[in-house]
Amino acid sequence: MTVLEVKNIKKDFGKTKVLKDVSFSLEEGQVLAIIGSSGSGKTTLLRCLNFLEKPDSGEIIVRGKHLLTEGCTEEQIRENRLHFGLVFQNFNLFPQYTALKNVTLAPTLLKKGTPQQLETQGKQLLTQVGLQDKMDSYPYQLSGGQQQRVAIARALALQPEILCFDEPTSALDPELTGEVLRVIRNLKTGGNTMIVVTHEMEFAKSVADVVIYMTDGVIEEIGTPEQVFDNPQSEKTRAFLRGVQEGF
Amino acid sequence: MFLPVTLQLLEGFWESLKIFGLTLAFALPLGLLISFGSMSRFAPLKWLLRGIIWVIRGTPLMLQLMVIFYGPGLLFGLPAMPRFTATIVAFSINYACYFSEIYRGGIESISKGQYEAGQVLGMTKPQIFFKVVLLQVVKRIMAPMSNEIITLVKDTSLARVISVYEIIWAGESFIKKGMLWPLFYTGAFYLVFSGILTVLFAKAEKKLSYFRS
Ligand SMILES: Nc1ncnc2c1ncn2[C@@H]1O[C@H](COP(=O)(O)OP(=O)(O)O)[C@@H](O)[C@H]1O
Numbered sequence: 001m002t003v004l005e006v007k008n009i010k011k012d013f014g015k016t017k018v019l020k021d022v023s024f025s026l027e028e029g030q031v032l033a034i035i036g037s038s039g040s041g042k043t044t045l046l047r048c049l050n051f052l053e054k055p056d057s058g059e060i061i062v063r064g065k066h067l068l069t070e071g072c073t074e075e076q077i078r079e080n081r082l083h084f085g086l087v088f089q090n091f092n093l094f095p096q097y098t099a100l101k102n103v104t105l106a107p108t109l110l111k112k113g114t115p116q117q118l119e120t121q122g123k124q125l126l127t128q129v130g131l132q133d134k135m136d137s138y139p140y141q142l143s144g145g146q147q148q149r150v151a152i153a154r155a156l157a158l159q160p161e162i163l164c165f166d167e168p169t170s171a172l173d174p175e176l177t178g179e180v181l182r183v184i185r186n187l188k189t190g191g192n193t194m195i196v197v198t199h200e201m202e203f204a205k206s207v208a209d210v211v212i213y214m215t216d217g218v219i220e221e222i223g224t225p226e227q228v229f230d231n232p233q234s235e236k237t238r239a240f241l242r243g244v245q246e247g248f
Numbered sequence: 249m250f251l252p253v254t255l256q257l258l259e260g261f262w263e264s265l266k267i268f269g270l271t272l273a274f275a276l277p278l279g280l281l282i283s284f285g286s287m288s289r290f291a292p293l294k295w296l297l298r299g300i301i302w303v304i305r306g307t308p309l310m311l312q313l314m315v316i317f318y319g320p321g322l323l324f325g326l327p328a329m330p331r332f333t334a335t336i337v338a339f340s341i342n343y344a345c346y347f348s349e350i351y352r353g354g355i356e357s358i359s360k361g362q363y364e365a366g367q368v369l370g371m372t373k374p375q376i377f378f379k380v381v382l383l384q385v386v387k388r389i390m391a392p393m394s395n396e397i398i399t400l401v402k403d404t405s406l407a408r409v410i411s412v413y414e415i416i417w418a419g420e421s422f423i424k425k426g427m428l429w430p431l432f433y434t435g436a437f438y439l440v441f442s443g444i445l446t447v448l449f450a451k452a453e454k455k456l457s458y459f460r461s
Pocket residue numbers: 013016018036037038039040041042043044045
């Protein structure tokens with residue numbers, strides 16, 4: 001079943017055209033990996049999906065429901081957002097709250113359940129990301145990898161239909177990326193639909209069902225990991241993949 | 249002599265404390281409103297408030313006291329406010345402007361990521377401000393706010409330029425009776441009070457040290 005359809009999204013910042021006619025769709029339980037060099041518009045695309053930016057034109061359709069309607073009220077935008085979750089590159093945990101409170105704060109404010117239910121859910125999510133011992137730690141007491149796992153649990157607490165990750169490991173020391181990637185891999189096993197912007201090519205190759213290579217605000221190439229990584233059609237994709245290989 | 253002098257000075261200091269307390273009660277919230285206005289996307293409001301802040305911070309409080317007390321009468325022939333009221337008005341506006349700039353600095357120092365994290369979690373703007381941003385701002389402005397508030401303790405003495413009775417006046421009135429030491433003695437009252445405030449602020453800062461941001 002198609003969960004997400006993105007049609008002809010365009011976004012300018014002043015004179016720079018950052019997204020030029022981006023379209024793709026995503027099936028239930030699929031993982032989409034987006035690769036591409038810096039500045040190609042990957043972050044902007046995720047921000048549009050999460051309504052942190054408003055596309056100039058185009059459509060975002062979740063399970064047949066058009067989310068980009070004219071004259072959206074703030075209330076509607078907030079509702080739209082809840083179809084998506086976003087895990088940021090630099091975590092953005094709330095520093096004054098413990099790991100558990102970071103996870104339970106939003107569902108509590110949104111009255112998604114009784115305090116006991118939400119606390120149970122929060123503990124369960126933190127256990128799921130391997131942080132059962134860190135529930136009462138404050139963000140500054142956690143490593144980057146642990147903070148990012150709290151951020152993932154926090155996003156999961158609202159049960160988004162599509163969970164987006166914006167380079168979830170690029171702010172981490174190399175030895176900490178594994179623990180975060182493992183969590184994302186487990187989420188796939190659990191049937192979560194996800195969009196992951198990443199520079200970890202091996203990870204993209206092994207976890208994704210669909211890979212998009214973005215350059216200059218357009219989808220240059222889209223296909224299965226085998227198609228994009230092993231048999232790219234576009235010269236630009238080949239050049240990018242060569243560059244990545246030499247870079248590591 | 250010591251006890252009657254102390255009692256007389258205490259009476260004066262009570263007036264000083266009234267100025268201090270009322271000014272805080274008005275200026276703390278008013279400053280927050282001014283800081284929101286001075287960050288408004290509505291440019292005329294933003295520039296009007298920044299202009300007012302510039303004038304208030306760029307001129308002496310002593311002058312502002314006189315303008316507020318004598319100005320309405322001189323300019324518009326209006327009856328003057330009671331002296332004490334004029335003092336509270338002038339102090340509140342003056343301190344609200346200083347506080348608003350401290351608030352603004354604190355609010356603007358919070359990273360955009362904190363707001364965006366709240367937004368993608370479906371929180372409303374007030375929820376983001378009160379549940380996510382506010383405590384981080386409070387922590388960051390603790391030090392400059394305590395400075396400003398301790399300055400206010402001493403600034404209350406300026407009220408006497410429009411003949412509002414306070415502790416310095418009380419101390420000076422003993423000179424006519426040939427006693428100079430009560431005037432110097434007033435300093436002890438300020439010292440004790442600002443000492444108490446310093447301890448309280450240190451406690452508050454310690455309380456907020458359980459997290460880092
Ligand atoms: N808020 C903004 N204002 C102006 N330009 C922006 C803004 N956000 C992104 N850009 C520009 O859009 C382009 C794409 O940025 P981004 O989506 O962050 O790319 P990526 O995530 O692929 O590195 C860049 O050229 C960037 O400078």
